[in-house]
């Protein structure tokens with residue numbers, strides 16, 4: 001089926017197999033391999049992208065369902081060599097270790113900040129509840145968001161493990 | 162996915178009904194996809210045709226009118242949670258919705274899909290049962306209305322006939338303002354399927370319990386009265402359910418926790 005969609009502001013028109021997930025379409029058909037496949041079953045959040053303003057697991061969306069949609073992926077964050085604000089905050093706060101969860105994590109945070117510019121620690125936890133990170137213990141990720149949004153004082157609420 | 166199927170996206174409700182009539186048992190309806198797509202991927206389901214229910218005019222409508230709250234089949238869990246009117250008028254619906262899976266899944270998963278799947282651990286079913294909600298079922302030959310108390314037929318089974326789809330959920334206006342709380346026991350603090358879920362609602366002295374993950378279908382308990390004490394209330398709830406042992410918990414553990422939750426809710430929900 002022919003689909004048209006925009007990804008990170010660029011318009012694409014492609015013939016796409018009807019059974020292909022959006023995740024596979026992004027990675028295989030568009031070559032955007034920043035978005036990762038962890039479980040492929042909606043458990044881990046590594047494949048999170050923003051679909052019409054909402055963070056979704058792209059492994060559970062068919063590409064054909066996204067016909068006409070606007071999508072944002074991790075590739076849309078940095079411009080040239082300069083990282084986005086969220087990415088810089090992750091970097092400053094050591095919120096990245098192996099990096100496998102990061103693309104999805106950043107997308108979940110991006111959706112949160114688009115609707116809630118000054119989130120509480122609990123709101124951040126809620127937003128990234130579907131993103132598994134096996135390295136950082138989450139604390140640095142939450143700290144990155146709190147520092148970015150100007151609530152670094154909430155650091156005390158967080159425990160380093 | 163390696164498994165191949167065809168994808169159809171009817172543009173009107175009538176076209177959808179005709180399509181379902183046409184594809185018969187070869188077809189599977191796709192709403193949020195958060196169950197269907199993993200199930201196709203892991204080989205549990207092999208539909209020849211996947212029919213998208215979200216793309217017809219009005220499928221995503223969430224509205225408040227004289228008959229209450231109506232939701233089309235494409236209304237997501239987060240659409241409901243983001244509606245200020247829903248949070249104010251039907252807080253019980255929202256406390257169950259918030260317990261469902263993770264944020265990303267709530268952005269895709271639909272209220273209708275959560276009940277049509279008829280999983281014993283549906284989080285929305287307890288709320289819809291306690292609030293006296295109804296399902297409007299549509300097919301090529303017409304429409305019928307079924308209260309949710311008669312909607313579930315067994316594990317993963319509903320009264321939906323072949324060719325029928327859930328075109329609207331109606332939560333009656335009379336149940337607006339019902340107070341309540343939903344306690345869900347999970348293995349982890351984050352998103353997970355429930356081991357048990359207990360909802361208690363109270364409106365004008367009328368008490369109801371909705372229990373998930375405790376029987377082949379979600380259960381409505383209508384027998385508890387204000388005059389009962391917490392132990393009596395818990396006994397009545399337990400008499401109505403029939404938990405099983407499975408990977409997530411044993412029968413005994415489930416019974417124990419349903420009792421704990423029922424007693425706690427009975428004293429807490431005002």
Ligand code: FES
Pocket residue numbers: 036037038039040041042043044045046047048057058059060
């Ligand atoms: S790859 Fe999509 S949730 Fe894990």
Ligand code: FES
Pocket residue numbers: 095096097098099100101102132133134135136
């Ligand atoms: S940094 Fe390794 S999984 Fe999160």
